[in-house]
Amino acid sequence: MTEQTPSGGQAPRAGAHAGAPDEASAPSRSDLGRRVRARREALGLSREAVAERAGSAPGYLQYLEDHSARPSSGLLLRLAHVLRTSVAELVGGTAELPAGIGRAGHHPELLVLSAAESLSLLGGHGVGRIAVTRQGAPAIAVVNYTVRDRTVAFRTERGGPLTAVAGQEAAFEADHLDEARSEGWSVLVTGTAHEVTEEAEVRAWDAAEFSAPWAGGDRPQWIALPAERVTGRRIRVPGASGGGAAPGEPG
Known part of the structure:
Protein backbone atom coordinates (compact mmCIF):
# COMPACT_ATOMS: atom_id res chain seq x y z
CA MET A 1 0.00 0.00 0.00
CA THR A 2 0.99 3.64 -0.28
CA GLU A 3 0.73 6.22 2.45
CA GLN A 4 -1.02 9.49 1.67
CA THR A 5 1.02 12.48 2.85
CA PRO A 6 -0.61 15.67 4.17
CA SER A 7 0.67 17.43 1.06
CA GLY A 8 -1.48 15.38 -1.27
CA GLY A 9 1.36 13.26 -2.62
CA GLN A 10 2.11 9.61 -1.99
CA ALA A 11 5.12 8.49 -0.01
CA PRO A 12 6.84 5.44 -1.52
CA ARG A 13 6.02 2.18 0.20
CA ALA A 14 8.75 -0.03 1.54
CA GLY A 15 10.16 -2.28 -1.17
CA ALA A 16 8.04 -0.67 -3.89
CA HIS A 17 9.37 0.96 -7.04
CA ALA A 18 8.76 4.62 -6.17
CA GLY A 19 9.10 5.75 -9.77
CA ALA A 20 6.26 3.56 -11.08
CA PRO A 21 3.95 5.77 -13.16
CA ASP A 22 0.33 6.42 -12.29
CA GLU A 23 -2.41 8.40 -14.05
CA ALA A 24 -1.06 11.80 -13.04
CA SER A 25 2.66 11.13 -13.03
CA ALA A 26 5.41 11.41 -15.61
CA PRO A 27 7.18 8.35 -17.00
CA SER A 28 10.27 9.43 -15.05
CA ARG A 29 9.88 10.96 -11.62
CA SER A 30 13.36 12.47 -11.80
CA ASP A 31 12.30 14.32 -14.95
CA LEU A 32 9.20 15.63 -13.17
CA GLY A 33 11.30 16.88 -10.26
CA ARG A 34 13.78 18.47 -12.62
CA ARG A 35 11.02 20.32 -14.46
CA VAL A 36 9.38 21.51 -11.25
CA ARG A 37 12.71 22.79 -9.92
CA ALA A 38 13.68 24.46 -13.22
CA ARG A 39 10.31 26.20 -13.55
CA ARG A 40 10.36 27.33 -9.91
CA GLU A 41 13.85 28.77 -10.24
CA ALA A 42 13.00 30.43 -13.57
CA LEU A 43 10.18 32.29 -11.79
CA GLY A 44 12.47 33.21 -8.90
CA LEU A 45 10.29 31.43 -6.35
CA SER A 46 11.56 29.72 -3.21
CA ARG A 47 10.60 26.14 -2.44
CA GLU A 48 8.75 27.36 0.65
CA ALA A 49 6.69 29.87 -1.35
CA VAL A 50 5.67 27.29 -3.96
CA ALA A 51 4.80 24.69 -1.31
CA GLU A 52 2.63 27.14 0.62
CA ARG A 53 0.71 28.27 -2.46
CA ALA A 54 0.25 24.71 -3.69
CA GLY A 55 -1.00 23.52 -0.31
CA SER A 56 1.98 21.22 0.20
CA ALA A 57 4.85 20.92 2.64
CA PRO A 58 8.32 22.26 1.77
CA GLY A 59 9.81 18.92 2.77
CA TYR A 60 7.62 17.02 0.32
CA LEU A 61 8.34 19.50 -2.48
CA GLN A 62 12.06 19.02 -1.85
CA TYR A 63 11.56 15.26 -1.99
CA LEU A 64 9.62 15.60 -5.26
CA GLU A 65 12.40 17.69 -6.80
CA ASP A 66 15.24 15.44 -5.66
CA HIS A 67 13.83 11.90 -5.66
CA SER A 68 11.34 9.58 -7.31
CA ALA A 69 7.98 10.77 -5.98
CA ARG A 70 4.35 10.11 -6.93
CA PRO A 71 2.35 13.32 -6.40
CA SER A 72 -1.42 13.17 -6.60
CA SER A 73 -3.24 14.64 -9.59
CA GLY A 74 -4.57 17.40 -7.33
CA LEU A 75 -1.10 18.46 -6.24
CA LEU A 76 0.14 18.40 -9.84
CA LEU A 77 -2.71 20.70 -10.87
CA ARG A 78 -1.95 23.10 -8.02
CA LEU A 79 1.77 23.07 -8.81
CA ALA A 80 1.07 23.81 -12.47
CA HIS A 81 -1.11 26.77 -11.44
CA VAL A 82 1.48 28.19 -9.03
CA LEU A 83 4.28 27.69 -11.56
CA ARG A 84 2.18 29.25 -14.34
CA THR A 85 2.42 26.24 -16.62
CA SER A 86 0.43 23.09 -17.38
CA VAL A 87 0.46 19.56 -16.03
CA ALA A 88 1.44 18.36 -19.51
CA GLU A 89 4.54 20.58 -19.40
CA LEU A 90 5.51 19.39 -15.92
CA VAL A 91 5.20 15.70 -16.73
CA GLY A 92 6.95 16.02 -20.09
CA GLY A 93 3.95 15.51 -22.34
CA THR A 94 5.22 18.25 -24.65
CA ALA A 95 8.95 17.51 -24.29
CA GLU A 96 9.37 16.25 -27.86
CA LEU A 97 7.21 18.91 -29.48
CA PRO A 98 8.58 22.17 -30.95
CA ALA A 99 8.32 25.36 -28.95
CA GLY A 100 5.38 27.60 -29.76
CA ILE A 101 2.56 25.05 -29.92
CA GLY A 102 0.54 27.15 -27.47
CA ARG A 103 -1.93 29.80 -28.58
CA ALA A 104 -1.09 33.43 -29.22
CA GLY A 105 -1.90 35.78 -26.35
CA HIS A 106 -4.80 38.23 -26.25
CA HIS A 107 -3.75 41.57 -27.83
CA PRO A 108 0.03 40.88 -27.71
Missing part, protein backbone atom coordinates in the same frame (compact mmCIF):
# COMPACT_ATOMS: atom_id res chain seq x y z
CA GLU A 109 2.55 43.71 -27.90
CA LEU A 110 5.77 43.49 -29.95
CA LEU A 111 8.52 45.48 -28.22
CA VAL A 112 11.91 46.49 -29.65
CA LEU A 113 14.78 45.77 -27.24
CA SER A 114 17.98 47.75 -26.88
CA ALA A 115 21.34 46.09 -27.60
CA ALA A 116 22.09 45.98 -23.86
CA GLU A 117 18.75 44.33 -23.09
CA SER A 118 19.26 41.84 -25.92
CA LEU A 119 22.75 40.81 -24.80
CA SER A 120 21.51 40.50 -21.22
CA LEU A 121 18.84 38.04 -22.37
CA LEU A 122 21.49 35.89 -24.06
CA GLY A 123 23.09 35.52 -20.65
CA GLY A 124 26.41 33.76 -20.20
CA HIS A 125 25.44 30.65 -22.14
CA GLY A 126 22.56 28.81 -23.78
CA VAL A 127 21.43 27.15 -26.99
CA GLY A 128 20.96 29.07 -30.23
CA ARG A 129 21.19 28.82 -34.01
CA ILE A 130 23.97 29.87 -36.37
CA ALA A 131 23.33 30.50 -40.06
CA VAL A 132 25.97 29.03 -42.39
CA THR A 133 26.40 28.44 -46.11
CA ARG A 134 27.12 24.85 -47.15
CA GLN A 135 27.90 24.05 -50.77
CA GLY A 136 26.30 27.30 -51.85
CA ALA A 137 23.08 26.70 -49.91
CA PRO A 138 21.97 28.33 -46.64
CA ALA A 139 21.66 26.13 -43.56
CA ILE A 140 20.90 26.54 -39.87
CA ALA A 141 22.86 24.69 -37.17
CA VAL A 142 21.91 24.44 -33.49
CA VAL A 143 24.81 25.07 -31.11
CA ASN A 144 25.27 25.59 -27.41
CA TYR A 145 27.07 28.88 -26.96
CA THR A 146 28.97 31.06 -24.50
CA VAL A 147 28.94 34.87 -24.35
CA ARG A 148 31.74 37.14 -23.15
CA ASP A 149 32.61 40.77 -23.91
CA ARG A 150 29.91 41.19 -26.60
CA THR A 151 31.13 38.05 -28.37
CA VAL A 152 29.19 34.83 -28.95
CA ALA A 153 31.36 31.70 -29.26
CA PHE A 154 30.72 27.99 -29.76
CA ARG A 155 32.75 24.80 -30.17
CA THR A 156 32.85 22.68 -33.32
CA GLU A 157 34.95 20.02 -35.04
CA ARG A 158 38.26 21.19 -36.39
CA GLY A 159 37.78 21.37 -40.15
CA GLY A 160 34.09 20.48 -39.74
CA PRO A 161 31.15 22.00 -41.63
CA LEU A 162 30.59 24.83 -39.16
CA THR A 163 34.10 26.19 -39.65
CA ALA A 164 32.87 27.39 -43.05
CA VAL A 165 31.31 30.35 -41.26
CA ALA A 166 34.75 31.71 -40.32
CA GLY A 167 35.65 34.81 -42.29
CA GLN A 168 32.05 35.36 -43.34
CA GLU A 169 29.30 37.69 -42.28
CA ALA A 170 27.27 35.44 -39.99
CA ALA A 171 24.00 35.57 -38.08
CA PHE A 172 23.31 33.99 -34.69
CA GLU A 173 19.86 33.78 -33.11
CA ALA A 174 18.56 32.70 -29.72
CA ASP A 175 15.08 32.91 -28.26
CA HIS A 176 12.87 31.90 -25.39
CA LEU A 177 9.14 31.16 -25.22
CA ASP A 178 6.96 31.09 -22.13
CA GLU A 179 3.96 29.24 -23.50
CA ALA A 180 2.09 29.45 -20.21
CA ARG A 181 1.93 33.22 -20.71
CA SER A 182 2.13 33.29 -24.54
CA GLU A 183 5.16 35.56 -24.21
CA GLY A 184 8.73 35.36 -25.43
CA TRP A 185 11.77 37.09 -26.86
CA SER A 186 14.20 36.70 -29.75
CA VAL A 187 17.71 38.13 -30.17
CA LEU A 188 19.72 38.32 -33.40
CA VAL A 189 23.49 38.92 -33.44
CA THR A 190 25.35 39.58 -36.69
CA GLY A 191 29.03 40.12 -37.38
CA THR A 192 32.09 38.59 -39.02
CA ALA A 193 32.90 35.19 -37.54
CA HIS A 194 36.44 33.91 -37.04
CA GLU A 195 38.25 30.85 -35.75
CA VAL A 196 39.84 31.37 -32.36
CA THR A 197 43.54 30.63 -32.78
CA GLU A 198 45.29 32.72 -30.12
CA GLU A 199 46.34 30.31 -27.34
CA ALA A 200 45.37 32.69 -24.54
CA GLU A 201 41.93 33.25 -26.08
CA VAL A 202 41.39 29.51 -26.57
CA ARG A 203 42.24 28.90 -22.90
CA ALA A 204 39.84 31.64 -21.85
CA TRP A 205 36.94 30.13 -23.82
CA ASP A 206 37.87 26.61 -22.67
CA ALA A 207 37.62 27.80 -19.06
CA ALA A 208 34.09 29.14 -19.56
CA GLU A 209 31.47 27.31 -17.53
CA PHE A 210 28.94 25.24 -19.51
CA SER A 211 31.17 25.33 -22.60
CA ALA A 212 31.23 21.55 -23.13
CA PRO A 213 29.42 20.69 -26.41
CA TRP A 214 26.03 19.07 -25.92
CA ALA A 215 26.62 16.98 -29.03
CA GLY A 216 29.70 15.44 -27.44
CA GLY A 217 32.69 14.25 -29.41
CA ASP A 218 35.98 16.01 -30.05
CA ARG A 219 35.06 19.63 -30.79
CA PRO A 220 38.14 21.66 -29.87
CA GLN A 221 37.71 24.47 -32.41
CA TRP A 222 36.13 27.66 -31.10
CA ILE A 223 34.26 29.93 -33.52
CA ALA A 224 33.74 33.48 -32.26
CA LEU A 225 31.17 35.98 -33.52
CA PRO A 226 31.66 39.56 -32.29
CA ALA A 227 28.31 41.27 -31.82
CA GLU A 228 28.77 44.04 -34.38
CA ARG A 229 24.98 44.44 -34.62
CA VAL A 230 22.45 43.30 -32.07
CA THR A 231 18.66 43.44 -32.39
CA GLY A 232 15.99 42.02 -30.16
CA ARG A 233 12.23 41.72 -29.95
CA ARG A 234 9.95 40.77 -27.08
CA ILE A 235 6.33 39.63 -27.24
CA ARG A 236 4.42 40.76 -24.18
CA VAL A 237 0.78 40.11 -23.33
CA PRO A 238 -0.79 42.81 -21.14
CA GLY A 239 -1.80 41.28 -17.85
CA ALA A 240 -0.01 37.99 -18.41
CA SER A 241 2.92 38.80 -16.15
CA GLY A 242 0.93 40.21 -13.29
CA GLY A 243 -2.70 39.28 -13.76
CA GLY A 244 -2.08 35.54 -13.73
CA ALA A 245 -0.23 35.42 -10.43
CA ALA A 246 -0.99 32.64 -8.03
CA PRO A 247 -2.82 33.43 -4.78
CA GLY A 248 -0.51 35.30 -2.44
CA GLU A 249 2.03 36.01 -5.19
CA PRO A 250 2.95 39.60 -6.02
CA GLY A 251 1.68 40.74 -9.39
Whole structure:
Protein backbone atom coordinates (compact mmCIF):
# COMPACT_ATOMS: atom_id res chain seq x y z
CA MET A 1 0.00 0.00 0.00
CA THR A 2 0.99 3.64 -0.28
CA GLU A 3 0.73 6.22 2.45
CA GLN A 4 -1.02 9.49 1.67
CA THR A 5 1.02 12.48 2.85
CA PRO A 6 -0.61 15.67 4.17
CA SER A 7 0.67 17.43 1.06
CA GLY A 8 -1.48 15.38 -1.27
CA GLY A 9 1.36 13.26 -2.62
CA GLN A 10 2.11 9.61 -1.99
CA ALA A 11 5.12 8.49 -0.01
CA PRO A 12 6.84 5.44 -1.52
CA ARG A 13 6.02 2.18 0.20
CA ALA A 14 8.75 -0.03 1.54
CA GLY A 15 10.16 -2.28 -1.17
CA ALA A 16 8.04 -0.67 -3.89
CA HIS A 17 9.37 0.96 -7.04
CA ALA A 18 8.76 4.62 -6.17
CA GLY A 19 9.10 5.75 -9.77
CA ALA A 20 6.26 3.56 -11.08
CA PRO A 21 3.95 5.77 -13.16
CA ASP A 22 0.33 6.42 -12.29
CA GLU A 23 -2.41 8.40 -14.05
CA ALA A 24 -1.06 11.80 -13.04
CA SER A 25 2.66 11.13 -13.03
CA ALA A 26 5.41 11.41 -15.61
CA PRO A 27 7.18 8.35 -17.00
CA SER A 28 10.27 9.43 -15.05
CA ARG A 29 9.88 10.96 -11.62
CA SER A 30 13.36 12.47 -11.80
CA ASP A 31 12.30 14.32 -14.95
CA LEU A 32 9.20 15.63 -13.17
CA GLY A 33 11.30 16.88 -10.26
CA ARG A 34 13.78 18.47 -12.62
CA ARG A 35 11.02 20.32 -14.46
CA VAL A 36 9.38 21.51 -11.25
CA ARG A 37 12.71 22.79 -9.92
CA ALA A 38 13.68 24.46 -13.22
CA ARG A 39 10.31 26.20 -13.55
CA ARG A 40 10.36 27.33 -9.91
CA GLU A 41 13.85 28.77 -10.24
CA ALA A 42 13.00 30.43 -13.57
CA LEU A 43 10.18 32.29 -11.79
CA GLY A 44 12.47 33.21 -8.90
CA LEU A 45 10.29 31.43 -6.35
CA SER A 46 11.56 29.72 -3.21
CA ARG A 47 10.60 26.14 -2.44
CA GLU A 48 8.75 27.36 0.65
CA ALA A 49 6.69 29.87 -1.35
CA VAL A 50 5.67 27.29 -3.96
CA ALA A 51 4.80 24.69 -1.31
CA GLU A 52 2.63 27.14 0.62
CA ARG A 53 0.71 28.27 -2.46
CA ALA A 54 0.25 24.71 -3.69
CA GLY A 55 -1.00 23.52 -0.31
CA SER A 56 1.98 21.22 0.20
CA ALA A 57 4.85 20.92 2.64
CA PRO A 58 8.32 22.26 1.77
CA GLY A 59 9.81 18.92 2.77
CA TYR A 60 7.62 17.02 0.32
CA LEU A 61 8.34 19.50 -2.48
CA GLN A 62 12.06 19.02 -1.85
CA TYR A 63 11.56 15.26 -1.99
CA LEU A 64 9.62 15.60 -5.26
CA GLU A 65 12.40 17.69 -6.80
CA ASP A 66 15.24 15.44 -5.66
CA HIS A 67 13.83 11.90 -5.66
CA SER A 68 11.34 9.58 -7.31
CA ALA A 69 7.98 10.77 -5.98
CA ARG A 70 4.35 10.11 -6.93
CA PRO A 71 2.35 13.32 -6.40
CA SER A 72 -1.42 13.17 -6.60
CA SER A 73 -3.24 14.64 -9.59
CA GLY A 74 -4.57 17.40 -7.33
CA LEU A 75 -1.10 18.46 -6.24
CA LEU A 76 0.14 18.40 -9.84
CA LEU A 77 -2.71 20.70 -10.87
CA ARG A 78 -1.95 23.10 -8.02
CA LEU A 79 1.77 23.07 -8.81
CA ALA A 80 1.07 23.81 -12.47
CA HIS A 81 -1.11 26.77 -11.44
CA VAL A 82 1.48 28.19 -9.03
CA LEU A 83 4.28 27.69 -11.56
CA ARG A 84 2.18 29.25 -14.34
CA THR A 85 2.42 26.24 -16.62
CA SER A 86 0.43 23.09 -17.38
CA VAL A 87 0.46 19.56 -16.03
CA ALA A 88 1.44 18.36 -19.51
CA GLU A 89 4.54 20.58 -19.40
CA LEU A 90 5.51 19.39 -15.92
CA VAL A 91 5.20 15.70 -16.73
CA GLY A 92 6.95 16.02 -20.09
CA GLY A 93 3.95 15.51 -22.34
CA THR A 94 5.22 18.25 -24.65
CA ALA A 95 8.95 17.51 -24.29
CA GLU A 96 9.37 16.25 -27.86
CA LEU A 97 7.21 18.91 -29.48
CA PRO A 98 8.58 22.17 -30.95
CA ALA A 99 8.32 25.36 -28.95
CA GLY A 100 5.38 27.60 -29.76
CA ILE A 101 2.56 25.05 -29.92
CA GLY A 102 0.54 27.15 -27.47
CA ARG A 103 -1.93 29.80 -28.58
CA ALA A 104 -1.09 33.43 -29.22
CA GLY A 105 -1.90 35.78 -26.35
CA HIS A 106 -4.80 38.23 -26.25
CA HIS A 107 -3.75 41.57 -27.83
CA PRO A 108 0.03 40.88 -27.71
CA GLU A 109 2.55 43.71 -27.90
CA LEU A 110 5.77 43.49 -29.95
CA LEU A 111 8.52 45.48 -28.22
CA VAL A 112 11.91 46.49 -29.65
CA LEU A 113 14.78 45.77 -27.24
CA SER A 114 17.98 47.75 -26.88
CA ALA A 115 21.34 46.09 -27.60
CA ALA A 116 22.09 45.98 -23.86
CA GLU A 117 18.75 44.33 -23.09
CA SER A 118 19.26 41.84 -25.92
CA LEU A 119 22.75 40.81 -24.80
CA SER A 120 21.51 40.50 -21.22
CA LEU A 121 18.84 38.04 -22.37
CA LEU A 122 21.49 35.89 -24.06
CA GLY A 123 23.09 35.52 -20.65
CA GLY A 124 26.41 33.76 -20.20
CA HIS A 125 25.44 30.65 -22.14
CA GLY A 126 22.56 28.81 -23.78
CA VAL A 127 21.43 27.15 -26.99
CA GLY A 128 20.96 29.07 -30.23
CA ARG A 129 21.19 28.82 -34.01
CA ILE A 130 23.97 29.87 -36.37
CA ALA A 131 23.33 30.50 -40.06
CA VAL A 132 25.97 29.03 -42.39
CA THR A 133 26.40 28.44 -46.11
CA ARG A 134 27.12 24.85 -47.15
CA GLN A 135 27.90 24.05 -50.77
CA GLY A 136 26.30 27.30 -51.85
CA ALA A 137 23.08 26.70 -49.91
CA PRO A 138 21.97 28.33 -46.64
CA ALA A 139 21.66 26.13 -43.56
CA ILE A 140 20.90 26.54 -39.87
CA ALA A 141 22.86 24.69 -37.17
CA VAL A 142 21.91 24.44 -33.49
CA VAL A 143 24.81 25.07 -31.11
CA ASN A 144 25.27 25.59 -27.41
CA TYR A 145 27.07 28.88 -26.96
CA THR A 146 28.97 31.06 -24.50
CA VAL A 147 28.94 34.87 -24.35
CA ARG A 148 31.74 37.14 -23.15
CA ASP A 149 32.61 40.77 -23.91
CA ARG A 150 29.91 41.19 -26.60
CA THR A 151 31.13 38.05 -28.37
CA VAL A 152 29.19 34.83 -28.95
CA ALA A 153 31.36 31.70 -29.26
CA PHE A 154 30.72 27.99 -29.76
CA ARG A 155 32.75 24.80 -30.17
CA THR A 156 32.85 22.68 -33.32
CA GLU A 157 34.95 20.02 -35.04
CA ARG A 158 38.26 21.19 -36.39
CA GLY A 159 37.78 21.37 -40.15
CA GLY A 160 34.09 20.48 -39.74
CA PRO A 161 31.15 22.00 -41.63
CA LEU A 162 30.59 24.83 -39.16
CA THR A 163 34.10 26.19 -39.65
CA ALA A 164 32.87 27.39 -43.05
CA VAL A 165 31.31 30.35 -41.26
CA ALA A 166 34.75 31.71 -40.32
CA GLY A 167 35.65 34.81 -42.29
CA GLN A 168 32.05 35.36 -43.34
CA GLU A 169 29.30 37.69 -42.28
CA ALA A 170 27.27 35.44 -39.99
CA ALA A 171 24.00 35.57 -38.08
CA PHE A 172 23.31 33.99 -34.69
CA GLU A 173 19.86 33.78 -33.11
CA ALA A 174 18.56 32.70 -29.72
CA ASP A 175 15.08 32.91 -28.26
CA HIS A 176 12.87 31.90 -25.39
CA LEU A 177 9.14 31.16 -25.22
CA ASP A 178 6.96 31.09 -22.13
CA GLU A 179 3.96 29.24 -23.50
CA ALA A 180 2.09 29.45 -20.21
CA ARG A 181 1.93 33.22 -20.71
CA SER A 182 2.13 33.29 -24.54
CA GLU A 183 5.16 35.56 -24.21
CA GLY A 184 8.73 35.36 -25.43
CA TRP A 185 11.77 37.09 -26.86
CA SER A 186 14.20 36.70 -29.75
CA VAL A 187 17.71 38.13 -30.17
CA LEU A 188 19.72 38.32 -33.40
CA VAL A 189 23.49 38.92 -33.44
CA THR A 190 25.35 39.58 -36.69
CA GLY A 191 29.03 40.12 -37.38
CA THR A 192 32.09 38.59 -39.02
CA ALA A 193 32.90 35.19 -37.54
CA HIS A 194 36.44 33.91 -37.04
CA GLU A 195 38.25 30.85 -35.75
CA VAL A 196 39.84 31.37 -32.36
CA THR A 197 43.54 30.63 -32.78
CA GLU A 198 45.29 32.72 -30.12
CA GLU A 199 46.34 30.31 -27.34
CA ALA A 200 45.37 32.69 -24.54
CA GLU A 201 41.93 33.25 -26.08
CA VAL A 202 41.39 29.51 -26.57
CA ARG A 203 42.24 28.90 -22.90
CA ALA A 204 39.84 31.64 -21.85
CA TRP A 205 36.94 30.13 -23.82
CA ASP A 206 37.87 26.61 -22.67
CA ALA A 207 37.62 27.80 -19.06
CA ALA A 208 34.09 29.14 -19.56
CA GLU A 209 31.47 27.31 -17.53
CA PHE A 210 28.94 25.24 -19.51
CA SER A 211 31.17 25.33 -22.60
CA ALA A 212 31.23 21.55 -23.13
CA PRO A 213 29.42 20.69 -26.41
CA TRP A 214 26.03 19.07 -25.92
CA ALA A 215 26.62 16.98 -29.03
CA GLY A 216 29.70 15.44 -27.44
CA GLY A 217 32.69 14.25 -29.41
CA ASP A 218 35.98 16.01 -30.05
CA ARG A 219 35.06 19.63 -30.79
CA PRO A 220 38.14 21.66 -29.87
CA GLN A 221 37.71 24.47 -32.41
CA TRP A 222 36.13 27.66 -31.10
CA ILE A 223 34.26 29.93 -33.52
CA ALA A 224 33.74 33.48 -32.26
CA LEU A 225 31.17 35.98 -33.52
CA PRO A 226 31.66 39.56 -32.29
CA ALA A 227 28.31 41.27 -31.82
CA GLU A 228 28.77 44.04 -34.38
CA ARG A 229 24.98 44.44 -34.62
CA VAL A 230 22.45 43.30 -32.07
CA THR A 231 18.66 43.44 -32.39
CA GLY A 232 15.99 42.02 -30.16
CA ARG A 233 12.23 41.72 -29.95
CA ARG A 234 9.95 40.77 -27.08
CA ILE A 235 6.33 39.63 -27.24
CA ARG A 236 4.42 40.76 -24.18
CA VAL A 237 0.78 40.11 -23.33
CA PRO A 238 -0.79 42.81 -21.14
CA GLY A 239 -1.80 41.28 -17.85
CA ALA A 240 -0.01 37.99 -18.41
CA SER A 241 2.92 38.80 -16.15
CA GLY A 242 0.93 40.21 -13.29
CA GLY A 243 -2.70 39.28 -13.76
CA GLY A 244 -2.08 35.54 -13.73
CA ALA A 245 -0.23 35.42 -10.43
CA ALA A 246 -0.99 32.64 -8.03
CA PRO A 247 -2.82 33.43 -4.78
CA GLY A 248 -0.51 35.30 -2.44
CA GLU A 249 2.03 36.01 -5.19
CA PRO A 250 2.95 39.60 -6.02
CA GLY A 251 1.68 40.74 -9.39
